[in-house]
Amino acid sequence: MSPDVKHARWVCLECHYIYDPKKGDPKGGICSGTSFEAVPDTWRCPECKILKAKKGVFKRIDE
Numbered sequence: 001m002s003p004d005v006k007h008a009r010w011v012c013l014e015c016h017y018i019y020d021p022k023k024g025d026p027k028g029g030i031c032s033g034t035s036f037e038a039v040p041d042t043w044r045c046p047e048c049k050i051l052k053a054k055k056g057v058f059k060r061i062d063e
């Protein structure tokens with residue numbers, strides 16, 4: 001795994017919201033600097049409210 005994985009952005013395939021670890025999701029209680037892997041499974045996409053735990057919804061963006 002590349003060392004950049006922790007800083008990878010993830011996209012919600014339902015609504016195309018992008019989770020950026022540099023920003024986190026302050027409104028959702030996620031501090032900036034939190035890798036997507038460290039986000040709790042109970043977190044929901046701020047746009048479409050789908051659960052993070054749902055399989056196949058979020059996809060890592062490889063740059």
Ligand SMILES: [Zn+2]
Nearest residue numbers: 012015045048
């Ligand atoms: Zn979404």
